[in-house]
Amino acid sequence: MGEDRSQLLAVYGSAVELTNAVKLMLREGHGQLEVLSPIPLPELHELLPQRPSSVRWFTLIGCIAGAFAGMGLQVGTVLHWPLLTGGKPALSLPAFVIIAFEMTILFGAVATLVGFLVNAKLPPIEKEWYHPGCSRSDFALLVWHDPAQSDSIERHLRDAGAREVNRGGSGLAQRESVNHE
Amino acid sequence: MDGETRIPDFERIETTVLGGLLRPGKLYLAFVGLTLVCLLIGVVAYSQIILVSIGVAGINNPVHWGVFIINFVFWVGLAHSGTLISAILYLFQARWRTSINRIAEAMTVVAIMTAGLFPLVHLGRVWLVYYMIPYPSTRELWPNFRSPLLWDVFAITTYMLVSIMFFYVGLIPDLATVRDRSNGIIKRVYSALALGWRGSHRQWHHYEMAYMLLAALATPLVISVHSVVSWDFAVSLIPGWHSTIFAPYFVAGAIFSGCAMIIVILLPMRKFLGLHELITVRHFSLLCKMLVFMSLIITYSYFAEFFIAWYTGNDIEQHSFYNRAFGTYGPLFWLMIVLNSLLPLTLLSARLRENLKYVYVVAVGVVIGMWVERFVIIVTSLSQDYDPYAWGTYAPTLVEWGILLGSFGLFFFLFAVLAKIFPVVAIGEMKALVRSQSGESEHG
Numbered sequence: 180m181g182e183d184r185s186q187l188l189a190v191y192g193s194a195v196e197l198t199n200a201v202k203l204m205l206r207e208g209h210g211q212l213e214v215l216s217p218i219p220l221p222e223l224h225e226l227l228p229q230r231p232s233s234v235r236w237f238t239l240i241g242c243i244a245g246a247f248a249g250m251g252l253q254v255g256t257v258l259h260w261p262l263l264t265g266g267k268p269a270l271s272l273p274a275f276v277i278i279a280f281e282m283t284i285l286f287g288a289v290a291t292l293v294g295f296l297v298n299a300k301l302p303p304i305e306k307e308w309y310h311p312g313c314s315r316s317d318f319a320l321l322v323w324h325d326p327a328q329s330d331s332i333e334r335h336l337r338d339a340g341a342r343e344v345n346r347g348g349s350g351l352a353q354r355e356s357v358n359h360e
Numbered sequence: 361m362d363g364e365t366r367i368p369d370f371e372r373i374e375t376t377v378l379g380g381l382l383r384p385g386k387l388y389l390a391f392v393g394l395t396l397v398c399l400l401i402g403v404v405a406y407s408q409i410i411l412v413s414i415g416v417a418g419i420n421n422p423v424h425w426g427v428f429i430i431n432f433v434f435w436v437g438l439a440h441s442g443t444l445i446s447a448i449l450y451l452f453q454a455r456w457r458t459s460i461n462r463i464a465e466a467m468t469v470v471a472i473m474t475a476g477l478f479p480l481v482h483l484g485r486v487w488l489v490y491y492m493i494p495y496p497s498t499r500e501l502w503p504n505f506r507s508p509l510l511w512d513v514f515a516i517t518t519y520m521l522v523s524i525m526f527f528y529v530g531l532i533p534d535l536a537t538v539r540d541r542s543n544g545i546i547k548r549v550y551s552a553l554a555l556g557w558r559g560s561h562r563q564w565h566h567y568e569m570a571y572m573l574l575a576a577l578a579t580p581l582v583i584s585v586h587s588v589v590s591w592d593f594a595v596s597l598i599p600g601w602h603s604t605i606f607a608p609y610f611v612a613g614a615i616f617s618g619c620a621m622i623i624v625i626l627l628p629m630r631k632f633l634g635l636h637e638l639i640t641v642r643h644f645s646l647l648c649k650m651l652v653f654m655s656l657i658i659t660y661s662y663f664a665e666f667f668i669a670w671y672t673g674n675d676i677e678q679h680s681f682y683n684r685a686f687g688t689y690g691p692l693f694w695l696m697i698v699l700n701s702l703l704p705l706t707l708l709s710a711r712l713r714e715n716l717k718y719v720y721v722v723a724v725g726v727v728i729g730m731w732v733e734r735f736v737i738i739v740t741s742l743s744q745d746y747d748p749y750a751w752g753t754y755a756p757t758l759v760e761w762g763i764l765l766g767s768f769g770l771f772f773f774l775f776a777v778l779a780k781i782f783p784v785v786a787i788g789e790m791k792a793l794v795r796s797q798s799g800e801s802e803h804g
Contacts, residue, residue, distance in 0.1 A: 295570035
């Protein structure tokens with residue numbers, strides 16, 4: 180996020196209040212918002228639209244890589260070190276499908292995990308605003324804004340039912356109720 | 361529904377689930393002590409194989425696969441139900457899984473770890489296990505990729521890794537909850553495990569996609585893994601094993617035994633961790649219905665095996681199945697029929713499904729019955745195959761019984777440890793379920 184922008188973190192006691200606050204901020208023209216919540220909030224999909232998660236592309240590429248790696252390992256091995264048993268051809272493709280399948284799943288799952296961590300920015304490289312209640316029963320709205328508008332935005336956030344509002348400067352001011360993970 | 365009435369729900373879920381976390385009571389410590397004694401017996405028994413030889417086990421020609429392979433199939437099977445409940449029911453959006461999916465996933469991880477030890481035990485000279493791993497070596501001796509035993513290496517390793525990943529990804533939001541409720545060194549440990557989870561809508565967006573994809577990958581995997589295990593048998597030419605029905609038959613058996621083991625674990629946990637609100641009689645009733653359904657599939661498979669043996673007109677195949685029912689191990693076969701085919705049918709009665717003590721007895725019976733089933737399949741087929749001159753019998757030795765006991769000790773020990781350090785119910789999912797059932801989102 181831009182260094183010249185200030186941040187306000189408003190904490191709400193319910194998802195309904197949070198959703199109302201998001202609507203209010205959007206109506207006021209503050210589109211740079213982030214929501215923190217203990218559960219996924221499907222009703223925010225329309226208000227804060229996101230592109231389909233790119234984790235699926237990681238999965239697809241992982242699966243394709245796994246299939247080729249699994250088949251390649253077996254084909255390469257039997258071509259270089261043929262081990263002839265039971266009168267069967269060294270290149271027994273139907274039998275090789277099984278290990279190729281397992282490798283498809285394994286690589287796909289590892290790629291999914293990596294894709295999730297990369298996209299969700301876990302673990303975070305730089306400090307980010309956080310409220311410890313948001314893993315429990317609180318809902319928070321983080322608003323990036325022009326510093327000159329801080330007072331009016333805070334008023335709006337409190338009007339929408341915020342239990343507390345934490346202010347940050349252009350950096351990340353430490354506040355008691357805010358953890359920087 | 362407004363925030364004031366919802367928040368206590370969220371807090372009550374947390375308090376209920378996390379109440380017993382990291383605080384071992386006397387009963388818990390006594391249970392862990394018991395599991396460690398069993399594990400120690402297993403270690404002492406296994407040390408005999410290392411110090412003396414694999415000859416201390418009862419396996420010998422013609423029955424060269426005994427309790428170790430039975431245990432392997434048994435524990436792999438138990439692992440499958442975890443994936444069924446957590447992944448397959450997730451894809452089918454069966455919401456009742458939310459109360460029990462974490463325990464099922466933990467069971468999968470622990471059971472597959474326990475299962476993975478048995479091929480190593482069965483090897484005898486465990487220090488040569490690296491022969492199975494395909495890597496360029498000066499020996500220039502590569503594994504045979506046409507062998508089901510090598511398929512097993514890939515299948516079981518993949519299953520274990522994917523199960524751990526699935527378990528861990530599901531845990532991340534809950535680890536953040538524990539982090540934010542704790543202090544000091546415990547907070548630091550859970551902070552590291554939670555990877556800095558904040559619960560932002562961006563994170564939830566990718567989390568939901570990743571969880572769904574892992575479930576989608578785990579579902580065909582679970583089918584493939586026990587199919588591969590069944591091919592350890594079916595690809596050979598032993599009468600009673602060489603059958604195309606083996607893959608679905610084994611997968612059904614795995615899910616059947618897994619459902620029973622879930623009940624065996626859930627009931628005491630519910631009682632001792634005070635999870636009555638989250639794990640209700642309805643959950644057990646639904647698990648019982650799954651148990652009955654799988655029992656019917658298993659019973660059909662038993663029938664189909666005998667029918668195919670008769671229909672082939674092959675003397676050796678027919679003898680193999682006659683021997684299974686009326687030979688040396690006949691009583692075990694009939695015990696299997698009683699425990700796996702008849703006893704679960706009593707759960708068709710709704711009244712009995714709600715009698716949890718009775719349900720527990722049936723579940724324990726099925727777990728025993730499925731172990732016996734693997735004994736019957738493996739031992740009877742090997743004891744009398746083609747050549748009457750080479751027939752023989754097999755009885756496990758004390759070393760094998762000790763290792764079996766040790767495997768139960770290991771399973772329950774690992775499970776008890778996991779249940780103490782990780783939330784046993786998926787808190788985040790449970791909160792979302794409570795919210796959706798309360799209809800709050802509709803008003804949002």
